[in-house]
Structure formats: C-alpha cells, structure tokens
Amino acid sequence: MTELVAIGYRDLSTANAARDKIMDLQRQGLISVRDAAVVDVGTDGKIKLHQSSSMAGMGAAGGALWGGLIGLLFFAPFLGMAIGAGAGALAGKATDVGVDDKFMKDLAQSLEPGTAAMFLLVDQVTVDKVMAEMAPHNFGGRLLHSSLNMDAEQRLRAAIEAQHMAHA
Helix, strand or coil: CCEEEEEEECCHHHHHHHHHHHHHHHHCCCEEEEEEEEEEECCCCCEEEEECCCHHHHHHHHHHHHHHHHHHHCCCHHHHHHHHHHHHHHHHHHCCCCCCHHHHHHHHCCCCCCCEEEEEEEEEECHHHHHHHHHHHCCCCEEEEECCCHHHHHHHHHHHHHHHHHCC
C-alpha cells in the first residue's frame, strides 16, 4: 500500500538534502519511493514545486526508444524516434502520477516563508533502518501530514522528534 508523508524543514537546502538521502536509501533497497518532491516557500511567500523526475522527459525517452524500434521496421528509424519522442513527451506531460500538485501547494500555504517541505509517496519502507540512516544528518523537520495508520504515524513522529532533540 502506498503511503503519503510530508515533512517540513527549516529551509530548501535541508529539504533537498533529506530528499537526496532518501533517494540514496532507495538505491540501497531500504525504501521504495514512487514519488518525491520538495516544495519551497520563498521569503516572498511564493510557492515553487521541485519534482524529482519529469514525466515529460521520461515519456520522451520512452517514446524515442519505441519510435526508433518501430522506425527500424519501416526503414526510417530517425523519423520514428522523432515522432515517438514528441508523442511520449506529450503523453508524459499529460500524465501526473505521484503527489498531487494542488495538495502540495495547499499544504505549503501553511508554511512560514523561507521554509520547505518534502513530500514522499512510499510503497514500502524499513522504518527502523531508514530512521537510523537519516538520524546522523540532523535534517530536523516536523511531520506535516501522513496517510499512515495511527501507530505508524506516532512512531514516525517520535523518531523525528528524537532526532530533532538529539541535535538541538
């Protein structure tokens, strides 16, 4: 089951560092992240979304691959790649998988200017190991929202608070 977690941080660089560490832990197999995004609330109050991957870019790459293969069948691989890339980019841009942009912007409105939040859609996680890996980095943060059950959310809240208290 996919769970949504939003954690607020003191600034954009801390939120980006936390997201980068989560992506590193995903490469290690400790967490499976479907989507990760950071929302930055500028000192002027403007909200900016920083998605971890571009669906249009992924669609273009996949479209170019399939277009090239189909083009090989008709002896026009470059034309097939160009058409496939364009179609893939359009399809990727129209597809919004992951955390809803409107939800992220709405939640970010409750943040103070100059702060940021990390949003994660998590398929599976080894909570104890992930929290142990995150703890030494003093990311701080506070849990803003989650779709976890009450018990799991309380454990996550306690782990974030313990990390914050250990480095305060």
